[in-house]
Amino acid sequence: MFKVGCWNIWGLNNPKKHRIISDWAHNSKLGIMGLLETKIAPSNFDSVIAGLNLHSWSFVSNANASPTCRILVGWDTKMVTISCLHYSDQWVTCEATSLATNETSRFTFVYGHNTPAGRGLIWEYIVQHAPQFSSSPWALMGDFNATIQPSDRSGGNLHWNGHHEDFGRCIHEAELIHVPYSGLKFSWHNGQAGRYTIMRKLDWIFCNPAFLNTWPAVHSRFLPRDASDHSAMILDFSHHRPQGPSPFKFLNLWADRDDFMDLVRAV
Numbered sequence: 503m504f505k506v507g508c509w510n511i512w513g514l515n516n517p518k519k520h521r522i523i524s525d526w527a528h529n530s531k532l533g534i535m536g537l538l539e540t541k542i543a544p545s546n547f548d549s550v551i552a553g554l555n556l557h558s559w560s561f562v563s564n565a566n567a568s569p570t571c572r573i574l575v576g577w578d579t580k581m582v583t584i585s586c587l588h589y590s591d592q593w594v595t596c597e598a599t600s601l602a603t604n605e606t607s608r609f610t611f612v613y614g615h616n617t618p619a620g621r622g623l624i625w626e627y628i629v630q631h632a633p634q635f636s637s638s639p640w641a642l643m644g645d646f647n648a649t650i651q652p653s654d655r656s657g658g659n660l661h662w663n664g665h666h667e668d669f670g671r672c673i674h675e676a677e678l679i680h681v682p683y684s685g686l687k688f689s690w691h692n693g694q695a696g697r698y699t700i701m702r703k704l705d706w707i708f709c710n711p712a713f714l715n716t717w718p719a720v721h722s723r724f725l726p727r728d729a730s731d732h733s734a735m736i737l738d739f740s741h742h743r744p745q746g747p748s749p750f751k752f753l754n755l756w757a758d759r760d761d762f763m764d765l766v767r768a769v
Contacts, residue, residue: 503602503739504533504581508611510645510690510705510732514540514574520553522729527556530736533581534598536611538645538732542571560584567591572613573644588631592624593644595631607713607739608635612644618665621648625672632676632710639713642678643722643737645690645705654703656688678708681737685724689733707737 507530511519514537527535542550544565551561558580565571568591575594577584581601587608588595595610610628614621628642648669649655652662673680688701707722714720717739724733 503600504578505531506609506641506643506737506739507532507535507734508538508643508705508707508737509535509734510538510613510730512539512541512730512732514542514550515546517553519729520550520555524555526734527559527576527578532578532736533600534575534577534584534596534609536594536609536644537574537576538572538611538613540571540574542574544571547571562586562589562594562596564589564591564594573611575611588627590623590627592620593627605639605716607639607641607716610640610642610644612642612646614645614647616647618668621646622668625668628672628676628678632678635710635712637712639710639716641681641707641709641713641737641739643705643707643735645732647704649703654688656699656701657697658692658700673708676710678710679714681707681709681720681722683707683722683724683735686726686733687724689724689735691727691731693731705732705735707735713739 507526511523513519523537547565556576559576559578561574561576563571563575564573567589572591573594575596577598582598583601584596584598586594586596592614593610593612595608597606597608599606612624614624646669649666650670652660688703689705690702692700694700705724709720720739722738723736727733
């Protein structure tokens with residue numbers, strides 16, 4: 503089963519980043535990827551796609567909603583078919599069907615504005631569409647440019663304003679689930695050292711209950727930062743072989759309890 507990746511790559515006009523993206527897609531066995539903050543001008547779009555050297559891939563973007571392409575979504579046509587459902591300058595929602603299993607899911611790739619007012623449109627979109635998507639597996643991933651709780655921030659201005667509650671309130675109202683992850687917690691780093699260091703958890707992956715019911719072992723990874731100030735994220739929702747029954751475990755200290763035998767007899 504393929505995996506889904508998302509990365510705020512911070513510009514994609516540089517040919518050096520084309521190779522980085524190509525290697526990332528191949529090495530991570532991605533079937534779908536969302537690239538954020540690509541800054542691709544319409545006149546340079548075809549040359550960037552060619553430079554990625556992903557011959558079996560197709561791409562769709564939100565360039566029609568933004569002066570430059572803020573979100574670029576690609577997929578390997580040998581693994582999956584995709585249709586674009588909605589897009590704006592802050593999100594692209596696609597419906598994807600696996601060619602191997604014929605399973606269909608929806609994915610929303612998010613690149614939020616850096617102002618609370620601008621991000622309000624994202625929260626409205628998510629809450630509005632959560633009931634409509636409730637019967638289908640739906641995952642959302644990207645750079646939301648927002649944190650949910652104070653512990654998602656380190657360094658810099660740590661004052662917690664009222665608008666910081668908007669993100670968490672949206673996720674709660676939409677009944678979304680934070681996908682378990684490994685790797686970096688603070689997915690963005692300002693590149694400074696010492697007391698000037700600022701880190702934030704800005705990149706997130708969520709899913710709805712239908713997604714979790716379909717792939718109960720879903721998990722994600724946030725990779726070390728290298729070519730960007732953001733961590734690349736990978737969603738793995740492959741079917742895993744069910745494990746056998748858990749082995750019986752006994753702690754010797756239980757037998758030291760004065761009421762141990764009474765409890766055994768009661769069982």
